[in-house]
Amino acid sequence: MTDMSSTAKTRLIHLLGLPGQRISYEQARDLLDHPDPAVRRDLAGRTDLEPEILFYLARDPDPAVRRRIALNPQTPEQASVLLAKDFDDDVRCDLAERVGRIVPDLTPDEKSKAWRAVHQALTLLARDQLPRVRRALSQALHTLPDAPHDVVLMLAYDPESSVACPVLEFSPVLTDEDLLAVIQASPMTSSLVAISRRLNVGEEVSNALVGTGHVEAIAALLRNDSAQIREETLDAIIDAAAPQSSWHEPLVDRHGLSNKAALRIAEFVAASLLQKLAARRDLDAATIDTVSHMVRTRLRREEGEPVPTVALFDAETLRLAQRQVESLAAAGKLAERYLLHVAGEKTVPLIATALAHLGKVSLGAVIEVINAASAKGMLAVCWAADLSAEAAVQLQIKIARVPPDEVIKPRRGGGFDATEAELEWQLEMFTDLARKR
Secondary structure (H helix, E strand, O other), X not given: OOXXXXXXXXXXXXXXXXXXXXXXXXXXXXXXXOOOHHHHHHHHOOOOOOHHHHHHHXXXXXXXXXXXXXXXXXXXXXXHHHHOOOOOHHHHHHHHHHHHHHHHHOOHHHHHHHHHHHXXXXXXXXXXXXXXXXXXXXHHHOOOOOOOHHHHHHHHOOOOHHHHHHHHHHOOOOOHHHHHHHHHHOOOHHHHHHHHOOOOOOHHHHHHHHHHOOHHHHHHHHHOOOOOOOHHHHHHHHHOOOOOHHHHHHHHHOOOOOHHHHHHXXXXXXXXXXXXXXXXXXXXXXXXXXXXXXXXXXXXXHOOOOOOOOOOOOHXXXXXXXXXXXXHHHOOOOOHHHHHHHOOHHHHHHHHHHHHHHHOOOHHHHHHHHHHOOHHHHHHHHHHOOOOHHHHHHHHHHOOOOOHHHOOOOOOOOOOOOOHHHHHHHHHHHHHHHHHO
16 A cells, blocks of 8 residues: 555544454445545455455455455455456466465365365466466465365466476375376476476386486486386486486486496496496495496596506416316306406406306407407307306406497397307407417
């Protein structure tokens, strides 16, 4: 209200009483059509009026009066329906804020009597042509567990991101089925990101989000520690992650990362993230050793230092390695798990001898593979030794010193990413090279 003269203030006190004093029904009724809008505005802001007085004021020609009624906590629900159709945008915005606030305060008895009118008003506001009105309603309802499902779902599909995103990210009313339907129907990245940020995103929803291929939504999902992501879904993310730098750090930080996933991630992330990955406490020793080796190799390459070649296999070293391999084989300990556990720069002769023994290939051929730093050659040797494709990844890095970006990974779903003919040809080629030495 604008500043009034002392005469006007005196007149208002006479009409409405002193602040804090109740006004009678007759006094209020007589003021409903008062020619001074300031009087009607002050009347509309009172909380001690009968419902019919407030309902009458909801039709007042002055928008400022109707705004007061829209915000008045005592305004009857039937007046809310009327105000939801008001031509003045500010009236509808104010109503959206107030109606949204009263939803959780309705008692069961009040709900049975008033809920129909409240629901009708909420529905009208959710369909309002003005985004500002729908945005006000979304902000009022987005965290309420008692908000009507159909109204919240209507807001979730809203084409304005500022309307849809609050309920998509926070509303406890929306089910996984609702979210899956929104994901299928929504072209808006902002909506997908909002869903990705929800608390406790379920596995099916995570899978659907990844299936959209939206880079920002997947990055948000990876950063959401409470999101449930099944292993095969994470594998799909890792498959596509190399060119998506925004995924790298959240992948490295992802809780519950398997050893296999960690090694796959290590193949494409930067050296700084490799160091972070190597510092994790929840990976096994063999994986940490492999990642640490990759860190050292990557840092040397980035600093322009030559990566040291494997020392020559002298006869005495190979004789000791042969005796150790025979002893391990006799004890039944020459297995993949052991080889991965001990594999490193200082055990290259031992691992080479073991691979030759297990694969029934010449030690000379294995040495040629190692000296050539051949990814395909080491893949073939591991295949001949009946090791897994996952083990071949570690041995390419730790024994053959294959650069991480050249490592041959398992094919999707597991297994060696090469045909038997290709693998046999690699063995024959390196065997021939060894014979010519």
